[in-house]
Amino acid sequence: xxxxxxxxxxxxxxxxxxxxxxxxxxxxxxxxxxxxxxxxxxxxxxxxxxxxxxxxxxxxxxxxxxxxxxxxxxxxxxxxxxxxxxxxxxxxxxxxxxxxxxxxxxxxxxxxxxxxxxxxxxxxxxxxxxxxxxxxxxxxxxxxxxxxxxxxxxxxxxxxxxxxxxxxxxxxxxxxxxxxxxxxxxxxxxxxxxxxxxxxxxxxxxxxxxxxxxxxxxxxxxxxxxxxxxxxxxxxxxxxxxxxxxxxxxxxxxxxxxxxxxxxxxxxxxxxxxxxxxxxxxxxxxxxxxxxxxxxxxx
Amino acid sequence: xxxxxxxxxxxxxxxxxxxxxxxxxxxxxxxxxxxxxxxxxxxxxxxxxxxxxxxxxxxxxxxxxxxxxxxxxxxxxxxxxxxxxxxxxxxxxxxxxxxxxxxxxxxxxxxxxxxxxxxxxxxxxxxxxxxxxxxxxxxxxxxxxxxxxxxxxxxxxxxxxxxxxxxxxxxxxxxxxxxxxxxxxxxxxxxxxxxxxxxxxxxxxxxxxxxxxxxxxxxxxxxxxxxxxxxxxxxxxxxxxxxxxxxxxxxxxxxxxxxxxxxxxxxxxxxxxxxxxxxxxxxxxxxxxxxxxxxxxxxxxxxxxxxxxxxxxxxxxxxxxxxxxxxxxxxxxxxxxxxxxxxxxxxxxxxxxxxxxxxxxxxxxxxxxxxxxxxxxxxxxxxxxxxxxxxxxxxxxxxxxxxxxxxxxxxxxxxxxxxxxxxxxxxxxxxxxxxxxx
Numbered sequence: 001x002x003x004x005x006x007x008x009x010x011x012x013x014x015x016x017x018x019x020x021x022x023x024x025x026x027x028x029x030x031x032x033x034x035x036x037x038x039x040x041x042x043x044x045x046x047x048x049x050x051x052x053x054x055x056x057x058x059x060x061x062x063x064x065x066x067x068x069x070x071x072x073x074x075x076x077x078x079x080x081x082x083x084x085x086x087x088x089x090x091x092x093x094x095x096x097x098x099x100x101x102x103x104x105x106x107x108x109x110x111x112x113x114x115x116x117x118x119x120x121x122x123x124x125x126x127x128x129x130x131x132x133x134x135x136x137x138x139x140x141x142x143x144x145x146x147x148x149x150x151x152x153x154x155x156x157x158x159x160x161x162x163x164x165x166x167x168x169x170x171x172x173x174x175x176x177x178x179x180x181x182x183x184x185x186x187x188x189x190x191x192x193x194x195x196x197x198x199x200x201x202x203x204x205x206x207x208x209x210x211x212x213x214x215x216x217x218x219x220x221x222x223x224x225x226x227x228x229x230x231x232x233x234x235x236x237x238x239x240x241x242x243x244x245x246x247x248x249x250x251x252x253x254x255x256x257x258x259x260x261x262x263x264x265x266x267x268x269x270x271x272x273x274x275x276x277x278x279x280x281x282x283x284x285x286x287x288x289x290x291x292x293x294x295x296x297x298x299x
Numbered sequence: 300x301x302x303x304x305x306x307x308x309x310x311x312x313x314x315x316x317x318x319x320x321x322x323x324x325x326x327x328x329x330x331x332x333x334x335x336x337x338x339x340x341x342x343x344x345x346x347x348x349x350x351x352x353x354x355x356x357x358x359x360x361x362x363x364x365x366x367x368x369x370x371x372x373x374x375x376x377x378x379x380x381x382x383x384x385x386x387x388x389x390x391x392x393x394x395x396x397x398x399x400x401x402x403x404x405x406x407x408x409x410x411x412x413x414x415x416x417x418x419x420x421x422x423x424x425x426x427x428x429x430x431x432x433x434x435x436x437x438x439x440x441x442x443x444x445x446x447x448x449x450x451x452x453x454x455x456x457x458x459x460x461x462x463x464x465x466x467x468x469x470x471x472x473x474x475x476x477x478x479x480x481x482x483x484x485x486x487x488x489x490x491x492x493x494x495x496x497x498x499x500x501x502x503x504x505x506x507x508x509x510x511x512x513x514x515x516x517x518x519x520x521x522x523x524x525x526x527x528x529x530x531x532x533x534x535x536x537x538x539x540x541x542x543x544x545x546x547x548x549x550x551x552x553x554x555x556x557x558x559x560x561x562x563x564x565x566x567x568x569x570x571x572x573x574x575x576x577x578x579x580x581x582x583x584x585x586x587x588x589x590x591x592x593x594x595x596x597x598x599x600x601x602x603x604x605x606x607x608x609x610x611x612x613x614x615x616x617x618x619x620x621x622x623x624x625x626x627x628x629x630x631x632x633x634x635x636x637x638x639x640x641x642x643x644x645x646x647x648x649x650x651x652x653x654x655x656x657x658x659x660x661x662x663x664x665x666x667x668x669x670x671x672x673x674x675x676x677x678x679x680x681x682x683x684x685x686x687x688x689x690x691x692x693x694x695x696x697x698x699x700x701x702x703x704x705x706x707x708x709x710x711x712x713x714x715x716x717x718x719x720x721x722x723x724x725x726x727x728x729x730x731x732x733x734x735x736x737x
Contacts, residue, residue, distance in 0.1 A: 048424075049403045050399060050402055050403050050421075050424045050426055051424035051425040051426045052425060065735050068731065068735065069731075069732070069735065070728050070731070071728065071732070135569040136566060136567055136568060136569040137568065137569035138569065153566060153567055155566060156564065156566035156567065156709070156713070157713060158709075158710055158713070158715060159715070243393075244702060244705060244706065245706070246705060246706045246709060247706065247709040247710060247713070248706050248707060248709060248710035248715070249706050260702070263393075263396045263399065263400070264396075264698055264702075265698060265699065265736065266399060266424075267736055270735075270736075
């Protein structure tokens with residue numbers, strides 16, 4: 001009995017553990033893993049769900065189709081250029097805000113609340129507010145006129161429509177990362193700054209030689225999260241273009257394209273394939289970053 | 300050891316509770332569904348043999364006045380058929396996405412609104428109930444305006460009956476016309492062009508009022524494609540709007556914007572749509588439908604405007620017609636009652652109530668005559684267009700065709716690309732997507 005029991009006891013313990021996990025497993029399974037596997041399954045099929053339901057296995061055809069889909073390439077290009085523009089700027093902006101708040105300011109808490117406000121506001125609501133600001137007779141154009149510059153048709157002109165979304169996105173996401181940097185800043189020991197000052201380092205020198213290098217883990221986190229977030233851009237371009245991705249595909253993002261194929265064309269198979277491809281792209285970009293940051297860490 | 304078995308029991312209980320609560324929830328839902336139908340079973344009704352049934356009706360939102368009118372029509376229906384209860388629900392946004400998703404999930408409403416432009420797609424997917432078998436002689440199908448009825452027909456089978464319609468008419472600002480010394484509304488495109496140039500007003504290099512307010516999208520420009528013999532789509536459902544004939548018509552639209560600088564889209568002056576642009580006095584002429592009349596009346600009361608039929612293009616009359624029908628879900632469990640609802644709402648009696656206030660125009664000739672909209676000062680031009688209008692519809696592939704057209708046409712309209720190239724590009728991409736989806 002004593003010999004058989006350790007194995008049995010282990011099993012019993014494990015069962016208890018899994019039972020405790022069961023609610024979480026059920027919830028995650030239903031709402032996370034099941035959809036992930038289902039969309040993997042769908043991506044290899046030609047699917048018709050409306051009317052007569054049919055699944056036809058077509059192998060990698062959906063992925064082959066992607067290479068010839070001009071709008072998919074435009075969407076990827078738009079999304080990538082969006083990330084390339086937004087991520088560095090939002091990171092720099094976040095560091096700047098964090099450094100300002102970390103300085104010994106008056107009314108520090110007041111500024112903290114003001115800076116953080118855009119992040120706690122719903123992005124759908126922000127988009128609607130910004131649509132008013134970007135209106136041809138809106139606040140931004142009036143301001144530009146006031147300082148003698150020419151206004152734009154921000155939402156209707158393909159040349160600037162995406163820029164308008166970029167500006168808004170930087171403004172609304174930077175404060176979240178500001179909080180990350182603020183926490184990291186407070187971890188930097190004052191002694192470092194004091195000794196640097198004794199050595200005669202100026203404010204800039206201290207910022208570039210102490211603050212920035214010590215913020216590297218936070219910066220890595222920010223850049224990774226920023227890239228994932230920007231690659232999944234949907235709501236803002238959806239609201240700005242009323243779902244079309246126009247004018248001239250200039251606000252078309254991959255997530256918006258997936259939505260169009262799934263719900264406008266009811267082509268769930270191809271839409272799932274696009275979603276899988278987007279996940280792969282995000283994963284690859286993140287891995288590359290990890291490699292870059294990790295190598296520098298060794299030095 | 301004892302403690303551990305206690306934990307096992309505890310976690311088992313937790314699981315059981317979770318599962319039970321989940322079951323209880325779905326059970327409750329099932330009960331509430333049948334509860335509604337059982338409610339009136341005990342009450343005596345006019346037809347005691349008839350069972351009490353609930354029919355769900357889904358539509359998109361409209362102005363409060365319109366909503367009241369529909370509710371009134373439904374109340375009259377329920378009074379006439381006491382055994383049928385109508386459960387009316389408004390889908391506020393992205394109507395077709397919601398309807399399609401619900402149809403996929405088997406939770407679709409029994410009866411719902413369907414825009415003519417979406418009809419071929421749903422008919423192709425075989426989710427709509429053919430209605431011919433239900434039609435009785437009293438329903439009088441021939442009374443409907445033929446183009447509106449045909450929009451919901453495929454191969455001779457009728458899938459929906461149009462509840463109302465509107466064509467586009469020319470709305471013009473009488474005060475602006477007087478100031479510019481234009482006596483009568485333009486009747487040809489050349490006259491429209493001349494009038495628009497005269498009516499355009501600039502202040503400090505910035506246009507504050509366009510002569511003509513235009514919507515650069517396929518739904519509003521389809522008749523311009525057809526004016527010189529062009530087509531939106533061919534027999535195979537492929538896009539065909541890059542033909543020289545089609546481009547010729549569209550060129551007139553883009554030239555007025557880029558060469559004459561006498562037309563603009565609502566966004567350029569910060570308006571949301573043509574009616575608003577017109578109401579704010581930022582355009583002297585717009586092509587809009589019946590929906591603009593109640594809007595202008597409630598938002599811009601003092602505006603002095605008139606309507607006229609659209610100017611002729613290439614010597615031919617043309618306009619767009621938009622229509623919406625009531626259709627029945629093929630999976631409906633209350634088909635008889637659902638038909639009763641459709642036949643009442645699109646019948647002479649129901650349609651008269653629904654269109655009595657002029658928010659919508661009747662698709663039945665008899666109702667139209669009775670209410671006298673053909674002689675109405677503002678609505679006469681809209682009714683007259685029905686005779687030669689192009690219904691907004693072009694096969695099941697229209698969503699793809701439209702998306703690519705709108706994307707490229709705006710670009711050409713803004714002067715960023717040449718119209719021929721833009722249309723060629725839109726057509727090629729659309730046809731590639733259509734081929735890939737097959």
